[in-house]
Amino acid sequence: MNRIAVLTSGGDAPGMNACIRAVVRGGIYHGLEVIGVRRGYSGLVAGDVFSLSSHSVSNSIQRGGTMLKSARSPEFLTAEGRKKAYEQLIEIGAQALIVIGGNGTFQGALHFFEEHQFPVIGVPGTIDNDLSGTDYTIGYDTAVNTALEAIDKIRDTADSHERIFLIEVMGRDSGYIALQSGLAGGAEMIMVPEIMLSTSEIIQTLKQRKTGSKSSSIIIVAEGEQKNTAARLADQIRHQIDFEFDIRVTTLGHIQRGGSPSAQDRLLGSRLGLGALEGLLMGKKNVMVGLVNHQLTYTPLKEAIEQKKPIHRDLLRMIEILRV
Amino acid sequence: MNRIAVLTSGGDAPGMNACIRAVVRGGIYHGLEVIGVRRGYSGLVAGDVFSLSSHSVSNSIQRGGTMLKSARSPEFLTAEGRKKAYEQLIEIGAQALIVIGGNGTFQGALHFFEEHQFPVIGVPGTIDNDLSGTDYTIGYDTAVNTALEAIDKIRDTADSHERIFLIEVMGRDSGYIALQSGLAGGAEMIMVPEIMLSTSEIIQTLKQRKTGSKSSSIIIVAEGEQKNTAARLADQIRHQIDFEFDIRVTTLGHIQRGGSPSAQDRLLGSRLGLGALEGLLMGKKNVMVGLVNHQLTYTPLKEAIEQKKPIHRDLLRMIEILRV
Amino acid sequence: MNRIAVLTSGGDAPGMNACIRAVVRGGIYHGLEVIGVRRGYSGLVAGDVFSLSSHSVSNSIQRGGTMLKSARSPEFLTAEGRKKAYEQLIEIGAQALIVIGGNGTFQGALHFFEEHQFPVIGVPGTIDNDLSGTDYTIGYDTAVNTALEAIDKIRDTADSHERIFLIEVMGRDSGYIALQSGLAGGAEMIMVPEIMLSTSEIIQTLKQRKTGSKSSSIIIVAEGEQKNTAARLADQIRHQIDFEFDIRVTTLGHIQRGGSPSAQDRLLGSRLGLGALEGLLMGKKNVMVGLVNHQLTYTPLKEAIEQKKPIHRDLLRMIEILRV
Amino acid sequence: MNRIAVLTSGGDAPGMNACIRAVVRGGIYHGLEVIGVRRGYSGLVAGDVFSLSSHSVSNSIQRGGTMLKSARSPEFLTAEGRKKAYEQLIEIGAQALIVIGGNGTFQGALHFFEEHQFPVIGVPGTIDNDLSGTDYTIGYDTAVNTALEAIDKIRDTADSHERIFLIEVMGRDSGYIALQSGLAGGAEMIMVPEIMLSTSEIIQTLKQRKTGSKSSSIIIVAEGEQKNTAARLADQIRHQIDFEFDIRVTTLGHIQRGGSPSAQDRLLGSRLGLGALEGLLMGKKNVMVGLVNHQLTYTPLKEAIEQKKPIHRDLLRMIEILRV
Known part of the structure; x- marks a missing residue:
């Protein structure tokens, strides 16, 4: 050769x-x-x-x-x-x-x-x-760290405003990035294609946290097969929730591919x-x-x-x- | 006092x-x-x-x-x-x-x-x-640098795939973040609330670049008054363009508020x-x-x-x- | 319990x-x-x-x-x-x-x-x-990435001035940080407590690189048991080398312990x-x-x-x- | 032309x-x-x-x-x-x-x-x-931010160990980097070529801080005309101080020139x-x-x-x- x-x-x-x-x-x-x-x-x-x-x-x-x-x-x-x-x-x-x-x-x-x-x-x-x-x-390791830096930044705002943030990360049929960046970012819940939480489970957990006076929450969502997974989930939560919460959605997108x-x-x-x-x-x-x-x-x-x-x-x- | x-x-x-x-x-x-x-x-x-x-x-x-x-x-x-x-x-x-x-x-x-x-x-x-x-x-300075880091990351992918990227940054009625992060990021075009390019001007510039064998382009878009400004602009470009281009949209979102x-x-x-x-x-x-x-x-x-x-x-x- | x-x-x-x-x-x-x-x-x-x-x-x-x-x-x-x-x-x-x-x-x-x-x-x-x-x-992983970012920065200067840089990283009796940050940073040579290159081996390699028109080199040195390991090595090289080279030493020090x-x-x-x-x-x-x-x-x-x-x-x- | x-x-x-x-x-x-x-x-x-x-x-x-x-x-x-x-x-x-x-x-x-x-x-x-x-x-702005990131990292260690850190930054005949990075890094004292504190002033301030139960301090030192300014200063402090303090010195060096x-x-x-x-x-x-x-x-x-x-x-x- x-x-x-x-x-x-x-x-x-x-x-x-x-x-x-x-x-x-x-x-x-x-x-x-x-x-x-x-x-x-x-x-x-x-x-x-x-x-x-x-x-x-x-x-x-x-x-x-x-x-x-x-x-x-x-x-x-x-x-x-x-x-x-x-x-x-x-x-x-x-x-x-x-x-x-x-x-x-x-x-x-x-x-x-x-x-x-x-x-x-x-x-x-x-x-x-x-x-x-x-x-x-x-x-993979770089993408997880990039997602993590973004989660850290968003937590600054989540804490300052006492909000719920849904952050959509990459992962079409695999929840690896969501799982590791979410765990490392101290996220409260994680939605991955392999195991999807129901909306009612999420609301239940948010309710418990509010009672326990945790003022902000971060939920990491793997993008999954369909578009706008996090935005759709946020809509479902907004419709079913019966207590006050300010929910925001952000999609990290292509920044996760790049960088040194x-x-x-x-x-x-x-x-x-x-x-x-x-x-x-x-x-x-x-x-x-x-x-x-x-x-x-x-x-x-x-x-x-x-x-x-x-x-x-x-x-x-x-x-x-x-x-x- | x-x-x-x-x-x-x-x-x-x-x-x-x-x-x-x-x-x-x-x-x-x-x-x-x-x-x-x-x-x-x-x-x-x-x-x-x-x-x-x-x-x-x-x-x-x-x-x-x-x-x-x-x-x-x-x-x-x-x-x-x-x-x-x-x-x-x-x-x-x-x-x-x-x-x-x-x-x-x-x-x-x-x-x-x-x-x-x-x-x-x-x-x-x-x-x-x-x-x-x-x-x-x-x-402001931190937000511009955060947007800039994101632009640098996206350029890696834009160059690797020879794509057009529309990146939406914050700025409801002010184009400051778009202008400075775009200029510092080497963006090819910038859309700010103060001065909006027409879709045909954008397409004209993209065409010239393609002829000049520039294989990727980054357009920075200030969010403006309405939602999804960049996504709507991308749709307009896609409908009016008569040559092949792979266009992607990414919205930086809340990461721009946070960080040290x-x-x-x-x-x-x-x-x-x-x-x-x-x-x-x-x-x-x-x-x-x-x-x-x-x-x-x-x-x-x-x-x-x-x-x-x-x-x-x-x-x-x-x-x-x-x-x- | x-x-x-x-x-x-x-x-x-x-x-x-x-x-x-x-x-x-x-x-x-x-x-x-x-x-x-x-x-x-x-x-x-x-x-x-x-x-x-x-x-x-x-x-x-x-x-x-x-x-x-x-x-x-x-x-x-x-x-x-x-x-x-x-x-x-x-x-x-x-x-x-x-x-x-x-x-x-x-x-x-x-x-x-x-x-x-x-x-x-x-x-x-x-x-x-x-x-x-x-x-x-x-x-460990954070320390390696911190050292790596420093190496990347120093390479900018090494390349701009066509210099040899000796960079001392932490590691008293272990060369792990030196080895992984050096490899990831594209360093040309690495000195670890486990295996020490002789000064003549280093000079030999530098000579070959100069002949091959490689204009800058980075050598990573684990601190080892004694103080100022890199500085002493640089002195030895300077005394024994018979061709022109601009050699600089930098010790990363305590930044390697900190950071998110x-x-x-x-x-x-x-x-x-x-x-x-x-x-x-x-x-x-x-x-x-x-x-x-x-x-x-x-x-x-x-x-x-x-x-x-x-x-x-x-x-x-x-x-x-x-x-x- | x-x-x-x-x-x-x-x-x-x-x-x-x-x-x-x-x-x-x-x-x-x-x-x-x-x-x-x-x-x-x-x-x-x-x-x-x-x-x-x-x-x-x-x-x-x-x-x-x-x-x-x-x-x-x-x-x-x-x-x-x-x-x-x-x-x-x-x-x-x-x-x-x-x-x-x-x-x-x-x-x-x-x-x-x-x-x-x-x-x-x-x-x-x-x-x-x-x-x-x-x-x-x-x-200049990049160098200040690079020095600042290093100061932030060293503060993690300074706080964890309740130490005094002398950090030497670049600036041969100008204290700009020292002044701005020190102020932004929350440093307690700054030594610049334009205005040098005496060792006794420094010791006086350290004493007051200890009394006020501030457990760590960071002093930024511009390199000045001579070599090892921070190390010499640390030696002077060690010789004149009559209460217990763990003092460390770190020189940021060439990383301050590089980086995006x-x-x-x-x-x-x-x-x-x-x-x-x-x-x-x-x-x-x-x-x-x-x-x-x-x-x-x-x-x-x-x-x-x-x-x-x-x-x-x-x-x-x-x-x-x-x-x-």
Whole structure:
């Protein structure tokens, strides 16, 4: 093996640049050339590639986003598109492909591998932490800290005005960000896709708190499948509540994707990037590299995609205990 | 004068605690007792007051929000409510009142003074910077930096995905936050209540940028009078645009009010708090203390409320020049 | 068991307040009274204690330092002092003691337990991450991120002036902070107590980098046993180097202890605090609670103190690979 | 005028990149070509120059340091060196030069102008805020906020351990950073080059605080002319004090130069960069552009260098009042 390609796909996540840097410099260290693909699968189909040097990734470890850019690729969803991508890889002389992204990225990679037997290895890069086969995904720790800083700021206002705040954080089918940022932010309740509280349970708890003279409350809501989850919930509460409360809603939105990566995300990105590269050199393919209990692991892509990562139930229990 | 009262009212703003601290410690220095009123005018009407010592304000200069809390007070909007407030002040033996807040707070203070001739002095504490008689209001610098950090984070994603982002910042009738955070964040366009771009102007600029191969754009939108200003604008753009663009909207919301105050807001809060107190000792009343060209000034409350603070037009011009 | 005491001892660490909060609220949840001891063992000997309510720990999870304060206690190093401490605990009716701190704290606790058979449980709270029996200690993640932010800032200047910077971080007998902050900060070399590079190795690497036209370098140095480790190293380099280089030294110092705790430290503090409390209820004593591979564990204090935590050698290898 | 050159010189300061960006984009807007000079006067003498496009300065406004790099230039201190620099400017066809830096930079510029009558305009870029002719210099606001964050962190430890901390901040012959960061950080005493407290005054104040049961104190010390100012002061206090105190010293060092610029520094950099450029177009030369009372001003370089900027004495007075 003397030449490999690397791309980022799906939503960008802080730490992706640390990962690319580790792939590139690890490649140089092991005598490989690393080709960067711009704009994910879309750029791969189009042949939008360039050679990456050690200097290309200088001063990038601290940057958010992805220097290789990312995009949706309707073409790569088709067998024809994937064939074009394969031909591009052959043309540039690449013998393996590293894809950094989330669930959708790996589904594409799996199809691609099955059709063309081209060695591909996945690196879990997504703020959602919804992939099994790794304890954490690249970008998750930063996203939790970003959400947490926002919660801290909003608590200043919640306390000053004695209000209830519903704060919507990212997490379409996974409550990880909601759970950890909420627990760390001292939130009183948390709504996650895995376990939804009923409106009456929420109102019951708010009532108890008011009686106990707790003057403000923060409820963290994972966005879930539908739009405006927190706003709809606030409306339901307003309609059913029979005592006075000033309820506000805020949606953290895209700030959760950006920002300079935390130490943990730079380390995880670096370890997984190097792990992917050295995995390829060891003959691994069609797998996702991960870190489980601080050890590098390689999980078949199919398994990483299909197995649902369970929520930490002991953390949910902690929320209840710590709001007393 | 040997006893004064202090309260915060309206939306909380970072730096209010630095201001309260300066009032309290300045009072002690000059031999006065300072009485804190909880929950703004609402607490004043209800007589919810307590004595503030030097220790009460220890370790508060770095905290967001307001330790005196804030609330709306429908009662203080009535002559009867203001009469009750006056009686409470007389009962506790206060000879003057310092109110920290924004436009609405000062309107209340003006009525109160006119009806009861009770010495009152206003301190401009609001993130909106919409008061004339002071170059900056307490909380504004922090809010601009908070918005700026969010813009920096969103730019990571905008660049990675080559998207257009509309970011809605606070500012109901004033474009200060939008203008300064947008300019500092390198935004390509800015919509402020004072000067609204037409949708066709925006589309024209986006088109030019695309031709010039600028792949992402950030447009800062001040919230304005109506809800969801940015979302409505995005819909208009989507309907009128005839080339491909991925447009996203994000509303920064309440995070802009919170957070540890910046150095400038702690300094401004301290100077104005001490300035209010020493103003009272000099016999000032029915005025707002401010800082104009780095000098303390005292502007009649009526003037501070009625005069509209003009937007910096040279900053708007800079936006156009710097996006080339 | 219906009453327990809790104290913090040794250097303060971010996340200690989250831990105290979890002990207190966990106690209330399980029907116990929690007594706070001020100033560590020193306050215990003196009987400086107070009852902690749920409200006592409100709004504390986001604060650095320790609300219970910490101090050295020469008295508790003597059998007589420990006897006094025991008598104080009996007098207030406490049936167990939770101590949050590091190695020295646990040595005191071990002596105390051996002499008085009083149930005691340790919680690892120290920025150094030098305790075996837990993957991470409370405060470590925040300290690494604080050091990292400083490294990022210094890199701005290093790059602008094409200089070599030696940055000294905390870590008396452990290189954890140096290793992880250095790797995450993209440092070119790292000196840790476990493995010291020779001056000639460093000069050799600097020479190679200069030849390869890398214009700036950052070397992270763990403080080690002696004072001014980085400054002495810089002097040695200056004396032995035979080509031009502008070398600067900076010591991060006490900023590494403070600051609002990261999400991970608040979660770890909360989990270990609750784990200590529920450990006592299960009859555990004379142990340190820890988190190993995401699971709560209880390690005999003796073992936690005596076993040396090994450095991650694969991270040291990564430094070499990633600086190419 | 159709071509100008720009360089940064002296210590780097956050906001220099915003300034370069404004010079470049302002130049493009007005139809000029802007030539970047690398490494300050040193690169000018050597002819290390390149053309700057709008794209060259994309995504730079948020970066610390200077993209043009900076260096000392012994050559430019000589008439011969300055002659070479002049010849380089003529060779590349530049008709004016913008220099961004501090006092030393402007002294060089003044000599250069006097010898060669080549139009030169200075922009005040230094964290020290020690130049007269402008209310603030580029980088100062960020440096104050960086120092402030460090002070906030150290206060966590100071309070937890009830210690005295001496914190040394930058400021060789100017106490601006010390004064503003100290006041905003709630420091109890401040030592600035302009007004030095005697050791006995300090001890007197510490004694009073101890009596008044204030358990920790923070003293901010400007570095001054000599090395280790804070450490020497701590030694003096330790030798003269006759009651128990735990005194620690920390030197903030180079972190104060770096970091993403604050909103104010990006705005100031942008305004002054554009102001310098448009000043040249208006025929200004041999001047420094500044912002006084929010208005652009042009001060003769000689005056900007020679006039000493006075310290704000009312801020010193506030320190005394607010520590009560």
